Amino acid sequence: GNLPSPGRSLIMNRALFLAAALLAVHVYAQTRDIPVAMGNLGVHYNFATVISTDEKPLTAAANGPIWCQATLNEIPLPIVRSTFVRYTDPKRRQFIPEVNHTLHKASLEVEQVVIDNMGKYRCEIQIMENDEHERTVFGNLMVYSSPFFHTNGSMNMVVADEHNKKEVTADKLYATEGGRMEVHCPAVGYPKPTIIWSKNDEVLEYNDHIKTLKNGTVLVIEKFEEDDSGFYRCTATNEYPTRLDLDFKQHEASLVQEVRIGSPYGWIYPLLVILVILLLLFIIIYACAACKRYQHDNYNVAKREKLIRTPSPASSAASTKKYELVSSA
Numbered sequence: 001g002n003l004p005s006p007g008r009s010l011i012m013n014r015a016l017f018l019a020a021a022l023l024a025v026h027v028y029a030q031t032r033d034i035p036v037a038m039g040n041l042g043v044h045y046n047f048a049t050v051i052s053t054d055e056k057p058l059t060a061a062a063n064g065p066i067w068c069q070a071t072l073n074e075i076p077l078p079i080v081r082s083t084f085v086r087y088t089d090p091k092r093r094q095f096i097p098e099v100n101h102t103l104h105k106a107s108l109e110v111e112q113v114v115i116d117n118m119g120k121y122r123c124e125i126q127i128m129e130n131d132e133h134e135r136t137v138f139g140n141l142m143v144y145s146s147p148f149f150h151t152n153g154s155m156n157m158v159v160a161d162e163h164n165k166k167e168v169t170a171d172k173l174y175a176t177e178g179g180r181m182e183v184h185c186p187a188v189g190y191p192k193p194t195i196i197w198s199k200n201d202e203v204l205e206y207n208d209h210i211k212t213l214k215n216g217t218v219l220v221i222e223k224f225e226e227d228d229s230g231f232y233r234c235t236a237t238n239e240y241p242t243r244l245d246l247d248f249k250q251h252e253a254s255l256v257q258e259v260r261i262g263s264p265y266g267w268i269y270p271l272l273v274i275l276v277i278l279l280l281l282f283i284i285i286y287a288c289a290a291c292k293r294y295q296h297d298n299y300n301v302a303k304r305e306k307l308i309r310t311p312s313p314a315s316s317a318a319s320t321k322k323y324e325l326v327s328s329a
Contacts, residue, residue, distance in 0.1 A: 035077060037123055037139030039068030044144035044240065045114050048165045050253040051157045052115060052150040059112040066141040067097075067107040068123035080126040080134060082106035084141075088119035088190075097123075110143050118145040118190040146251030147189040147236035155186065160256065172258045175224040183219040185234030185255055193236035193253075200230045221259075229260045 045060040052058035066084070070077040084095040084106075097108040106125060111117045121141045129135040149157060149168065157168045175181040187193050195216035197204045204210055204219075211220050221228050237252040 033073065035070050035072045035127060035129070035135060035137050037068050037125060037137040038071050039123060039139050039141055040064070040066060042066070042142030042144055042240070043110060044242065045110075045118065045146070047114070047146075047148070049159065050148035050166050051159070051168055052148055053153045054151075055153050057116070058114045058148055058150070060114055061112060062110040062143065065107040065109045066121060066123075066143065067105050068125065068139045068141060069103075069105045070125045070127045070137045076104035077127045079104055079106060080128060082126070083124045084108045085122045085124065086117070086119055087122060089116075095121075114145050114148070115150050115188065118143050120190075142240070143190065144240040145189045147187050147193040147238055147253040149186050149236075149253065149255055150188050151186045155184070157255070166253045168253075168255055170255060170257045172260065174262045175221070175228070175259055177225060177261050178223055181221040181224045181228070181259065183221070183232050183234075183257055183259060185217050185219070185236065187217060187234065187236035187253065187255070189236065189238050189251075191238045191240060193238045196235045196237070198233045198235070201233070224261065226261060231256055231258050 043062045043064050043066055045062050047058060047060035049058065068082075070079065079099050079101065082097050082099055084097055086093050086095070095108050097106040099106050106123065108121075119142075121143065123139040123141055125137050125139075126134045127137065151157070156171045158170075159165050160167045160169045173181070173183065183197075185195055185197075187195055192215070195212075197212065197216070197219050206212060209222055211222075212218060213220060216234075219232065219234070233254055233256045235252055235254045237250060239248045239250040241247055242249050
């Protein structure tokens with residue numbers, strides 16, 4: 001379906017973040033004398049390239065660990081145990097952070113495989129309350145990532161310009177005239193990127209002929225025709241705060257693919273014609289050579305048989321003389 005404009009989506013993301021921050025302030029004001037979790041809210045990955053595959057996933061270092069602590073009226077409390085859980089992980093993996101018992105802080109170094117470790121985390125801290133029983137406090141932390149493109153290796157992507165490694169190109173696509181064509185944009189990131197499609201650098205307008213599916217990651221062209229041929233670009237954009245002062249920064253990456261009517265194996269047919277011609281020439285040459293050998297062999301056999309069956313005059317005279325001698329005897 002149609003997607004909201006990039007500006008609208010980014011404004012919505014920013015509004016949600018500000019609302020969450022205001023809610024946190026409100027909750028804090030209403031929960032004096034109640035232990036709460038505090039932390040650095042989030043970190044982000046730093047990387048230049050935007051190409052990632054299952055076989056060779058994108059790796060990068062985060063700008064620091066994520067950490068949290070339990071506080072009571074802004075005073076850190078001793079930590080009994082702590083666990084970090086990644087919300088966006090299908091298996092809800094749990095991580096055991098390093099606990100600094102002097103600063104009462106639990107820290108987790110984020111692993112470098114971006115696709116497997118970006119997202120939202122929950123910090124769980126167990127503390128002792130009134131020296132009698134344990135109490136658990138929770139806090140949410142973010143591991144941000146700017147957009148990049150991740151595939152299972154079926155799409156061959158290369159950097160289009162060494163001076164702009166955030167733009168990549170993929171292999172040319174071939175469409176069947178009158179058929180349905182799908183162009184994929186495997187963009188990922190955290191927050192989830194907004195995707196805008198353009199053709200020959202003009203933003204596409206969606207209708208019954210051209211539409212998007214799966215949150216914009218698939219562009220569908222119904223009844224593909226020659227006018228639909230061209231260079232299709234998907235631009236993935238997200239933004240997130242880079243500092244605690246809610247300073248948002250926008251990030252983007254783009255993927256370009258050429259789409260034409262034809263077949264990716266069109267070059268095979270001329271090659272097959274050439275091979276067939278060469279094969280026919282070889283058969284003709286071989287047949288001619290075999291025919292000449294056959295004629296040559298037959299000619300020599302006939303000549304030898306003639307020489308054997310036709311005696312020379314000298315041998316005939318000797319035979320006659322021998323016959324006469326035998327008769328006189």
